[in-house]
Amino acid sequence: MSGPRWLRLGAKALHDIASIGFGGALAACLVINLVANRSSPVEFAAARNAFAAIAQYLLVPSMAVVVVSGLVALAATRAYLDAGWAWLKALLGLSVFEATLVIVGSSSKQAELVAAATDPTLLDALLRSERNTLWLLIVLSTANVVLAVWRPRLTVRVR
Numbered sequence: 001m002s003g004p005r006w007l008r009l010g011a012k013a014l015h016d017i018a019s020i021g022f023g024g025a026l027a028a029c030l031v032i033n034l035v036a037n038r039s040s041p042v043e044f045a046a047a048r049n050a051f052a053a054i055a056q057y058l059l060v061p062s063m064a065v066v067v068v069s070g071l072v073a074l075a076a077t078r079a080y081l082d083a084g085w086a087w088l089k090a091l092l093g094l095s096v097f098e099a100t101l102v103i104v105g106s107s108s109k110q111a112e113l114v115a116a117a118t119d120p121t122l123l124d125a126l127l128r129s130e131r132n133t134l135w136l137l138i139v140l141s142t143a144n145v146v147l148a149v150w151r152p153r154l155t156v157r158v159r
Contacts (some may be wrong), residue, residue: 004076011073014065021062028054030134033127044117048110055104063100067093083092084154091126095123096140102133 029051036047070093073080080086116123 008073008076011076015069015073016063018062018069019141019145021058022066023138025054025059025062026134026137026141027086029059030131030138033134035136036127038117038120042113045110046116048113052110059100060104063097067097083151085147085151088154089144092140092144094148096126096137096144099133099140101138103130103137139154 032047032051032054036051037043070090074086074090075081086094113123113126
């Protein structure tokens with residue numbers, strides 16, 4: 001097997017494996033957001049610390065590997081260069097990157113969330129915003145998987 005073929009297969013495998021980690025991290029963060037015990041400040045702080053750890057050590061690294069390996073696979077595979085679905089997938093990947101940074105930004109504001117635990121209205125608003133971003137990430141990631149499997153023709157035909 002030649003070097004470029006190994007690069008393509010390696011980038012694709014790394015992309016797929018990191019995507020699994022990214023999806024699992026999103027699911028874990030969503031579950032923590034939904035079930036964190038708001039009535040106990042100690043339990044809520046512990047849940048938010050778990051959320052921050054997952055975001056820092058799993059969500060961000062896997063997202064970075066997904067984006068970089070996807071771009072490497074795009075550059076290394078000649079057929080992808082002319083495929084509209086691959087470019088749409090790359091653009092959606094950049095959106096995923098930005099939304100992930102929003103989630104990580106919210107996880108770094110643990111003190112603000114824990115302090116908001118005394119104000120249920122403010123806490124609900126903060127958690128709802130975070131939850132909406134998590135759902136958006138899940139939808140965008142699912143769309144990327146659908147594009148990779150379906151591979152629709154998204155080219156413009158000039159007549």
